[in-house]
Amino acid sequence: MMLRLTTAIAASAVGLAQAAYASTDYPLTLTNCGVEISLASPPERTVTVGQSATEILYSLGLADRVNGTSVWFNPVLPQFAEANEGIERIANDDPSFEAVVNKRPDLVAVQYEWHVGPTGSVASRDQLHELGINTYIMPADCDTKDNSTGGDGTRTAAFSTDSIYKGITELAQIYDVQDAGETLVADLIDREARAIELASSLDLPQGLSAAFWFSSTDLGVSPFVAGQLGAPGYMMDKLGIRNVIESDEEWPTVGWESIARADPDVLVIASMDRRRFPADNIEAKREFLRSDPVTSEMSAVKNNRIVEMDAHAMSATMRSIYGLETLAEALSNMPFNE
Numbered sequence: 001m002m003l004r005l006t007t008a009i010a011a012s013a014v015g016l017a018q019a020a021y022a023s024t025d026y027p028l029t030l031t032n033c034g035v036e037i038s039l040a041s042p043p044e045r046t047v048t049v050g051q052s053a054t055e056i057l058y059s060l061g062l063a064d065r066v067n068g069t070s071v072w073f074n075p076v077l078p079q080f081a082e083a084n085e086g087i088e089r090i091a092n093d094d095p096s097f098e099a100v101v102n103k104r105p106d107l108v109a110v111q112y113e114w115h116v117g118p119t120g121s122v123a124s125r126d127q128l129h130e131l132g133i134n135t136y137i138m139p140a141d142c143d144t145k146d147n148s149t150g151g152d153g154t155r156t157a158a159f160s161t162d163s164i165y166k167g168i169t170e171l172a173q174i175y176d177v178q179d180a181g182e183t184l185v186a187d188l189i190d191r192e193a194r195a196i197e198l199a200s201s202l203d204l205p206q207g208l209s210a211a212f213w214f215s216s217t218d219l220g221v222s223p224f225v226a227g228q229l230g231a232p233g234y235m236m237d238k239l240g241i242r243n244v245i246e247s248d249e250e251w252p253t254v255g256w257e258s259i260a261r262a263d264p265d266v267l268v269i270a271s272m273d274r275r276r277f278p279a280d281n282i283e284a285k286r287e288f289l290r291s292d293p294v295t296s297e298m299s300a301v302k303n304n305r306i307v308e309m310d311a312h313a314m315s316a317t318m319r320s321i322y323g324l325e326t327l328a329e330a331l332s333n334m335p336f337n338e
Contacts, residue, residue, distance in 0.1 A: 024176040032170070033113060033142035035125055037134050042175045043107035047090070047100050049122055050111020052138055052317035056168055057109065058083060059318070060180045068103040070095040071111060073272045073311040093276070097123045101131060109171070110137045111317070113147045136174065139163045140316035144229075145250075152250035155229030158237070159316050161192060168318070192238075192321050195328040199239040205336050209242040210266040211259055214251055214314055216279035219288045222253040223279065231313070231320040232268065235327050241266070260294050266334070267300035268327065272311035282308060305334055
């Protein structure tokens with residue numbers, strides 16, 4: 001099968017490995033998700049709204065600069081468990097405006113623009129900027145994406161891990177830890193390439209197809225499934241898998257009858273700690289798939305070609321590369337001759 005270890009990944013690896021970063025020259029001015037921000041010095045007190053920003057800061061060795069976190073789907077990466085225990089979680093889901101500003105941050109680092117954007121559920125960027133609090137939104141949620149459509153937004157072009165590497169590099173520059181940023185990006189690029197190489201070594205069926213189920217407002221109703229252009233689309237594209245969901249929306253709702261007609265060979269289901277909806281529970285997902293008269297007849301269910309993946313990896317985050325690894329490893333142990 002043809003798999004795409006793209007020239008872009010290889011070029012990025014070479015370019016980033018050769019980059020020689022100087023110390024940040026403050027004041028630092030960046031354009032972030034269409035908004036110009038200026039920082040007079042490295043932030044000392046940061047509140048994160050989103051697990052992605054939190055784990056990137058931890059990965060850059062900046063846990064001591066984080067004094068409040070929020071919006072979590074999965075447990076923190078094991079290597080950061082001890083550091084994370086000492087940092088206040090101001091909310092598991094959306095924090096209030098007051099909870100954020102009461103931590104007196106000089107920077108709010110954000111995963112999703114809909115939390116801190118023009119009509120942010122937590123605050124607008126203007127509201128925070130008027131209080132002297134800078135904001136930084138992870139580029140993965142606004143590069144190649146239109147968030148003005150509401151909800152989870154619509155991709156205008158395919159998600160690329162370049163936007164993850166951009167976010168890491170810019171945060172490293174903001175905090176003046178460029179060496180740590182370079183090391184992290186190089187490691188992720190290497191992991192990405194090795195996952196693609198593993199999948200390319202497998203004797204997978206031609207035309208292998210899949211669908212990603214994130215959650216549902218209730219079991220049995222149309223599920224939130226991954227569109228073509230988000231992080232799951234990236235995983236499927238890199239591993240040579242066809243996404244049976246043709247929408248460009250980030251997480252469209254599609255009826256189970258339609259999904260069953262498309263009959264994906266593989267079904268990837270999200271595992272999360274969040275319990276906003278009944279289908280957030282992965283055991284509830286599995287039980288529904290086995291017992292529902294429509295879903296139980298799907299090839300992926302009948303042949304146990306179901307992959308569990310961290311929900312956080314299904315968003316456009318650093319963990320998307322870990323999700324790529326999860327899927328490649330699952331394929332290497334999956335029965336396709338039954």
